[in-house]
Amino acid sequence: MSSDDTWIGDAQPYLTPRQEGERDAWSSEAAARGRRGTQRLLAVEEVDPPPAVRDFFGMGPEEKAVVRRRLILLDGEPVELADSYYPAHVARGTQLAQAGKIRGGAVTLLATMGFIPEDSPLEDVAAEIASPSQCEVLSLRPGAPVLILTRFTRSTTGEPMEVSVMTMTRHLRYRQRKEAS
Numbered sequence: 001m002s003s004d005d006t007w008i009g010d011a012q013p014y015l016t017p018r019q020e021g022e023r024d025a026w027s028s029e030a031a032a033r034g035r036r037g038t039q040r041l042l043a044v045e046e047v048d049p050p051p052a053v054r055d056f057f058g059m060g061p062e063e064k065a066v067v068r069r070r071l072i073l074l075d076g077e078p079v080e081l082a083d084s085y086y087p088a089h090v091a092r093g094t095q096l097a098q099a100g101k102i103r104g105g106a107v108t109l110l111a112t113m114g115f116i117p118e119d120s121p122l123e124d125v126a127a128e129i130a131s132p133s134q135c136e137v138l139s140l141r142p143g144a145p146v147l148i149l150t151r152f153t154r155s156t157t158g159e160p161m162e163v164s165v166m167t168m169t170r171h172l173r174y175r176q177r178k179e180a181s
Contacts, residue, residue: 024105026072035075039082042069044099046088053085053163056152066091068106071137072166078138081167090115090161106162115161121153130167138169 023031030037049057049065057065065085072080084106091097095109102109107117130138130146138146147168155161 020104030074038073038076040071040073041099041101042071044068044097046097049085049163050165052150056163057085057087057160059087064088066097068096079169081134081137083165085163085165086161110155110161115155115159117153117161118156121151123152124150126150134167138167140169144169 024039026037026039028037045067046064047067048054049059049067053059053065054063057063059065066088068084068086070082070084071078072082086096086106088097090113094113095102096106110117126148127145128148130140130144132142134140134146135142135144140146149164149166149168151162151164151166152160153162153164
C-alpha cells in the first residue's frame with residue numbers, strides 16, 4: 001500500500017461474530033478493496049500480561065493471560081502486529097489457548113462461550129518509534145514510526161473479555177459509530 005492510499009477502517013466488523021462460512025473481518029475488509037488480507041499466527045502462549053492488560057482484566061499479580069500473536073498481511077506484505085489477550089481462566093481448554101486458526105475468529109468463539117462484545121470498546125491510540133524487532137518483522141527501516149491501537153473490549157454483561165494491541169505500519173482512520181440519541 002503506498003503512502004497516499006486512504007484506508008478508513010471501522011472497528012465494528014472486528015467485534016461482530018461471524019456467520020457460518022463467512023470470511024474473517026480482515027479478509028472481508030481487504031477483499032472489499034480488491035486486496036488480499038491474510039494473517040500468520042506467530043505464537044499462542046500463557047504470559048504475565050502488560051500492566052494495562054492486567055488492570056483491565058482486574059487480575060492479581062500471579063494470574064496469567066493467554067496471548068495470541070499474529071502478523072497481519074496485506075497482499076503478502078506485513079502491515080500490522082496484533083496481540084490479543086484473554087484471561088487465562090477463560091481461554092484455558094479452548095481454541096484461544098491452542099496454536100491454530102479459529103474458524104470465524106476469536107470473537108465468534110467467545111460469542112459461543114457467552115461473551116458477546118459490547119458495541120463501543122475503549123480504544124487508546126499512541127505513536128512511537130518501532131523497536132528493532134518490530135522493524136524486522138514489519139520490514140521497516142530503523143527509526144520508523146508505528147501507530148499503536150489498544151482496544152479494550154467488554155462483554156455486553158460488562159465483563160472484560162479481550163485486549164488487542166495492534167502495532168500498525170501505516171496510519172489508519174477509523175469511523176466512529178454515532179451514539180443513539
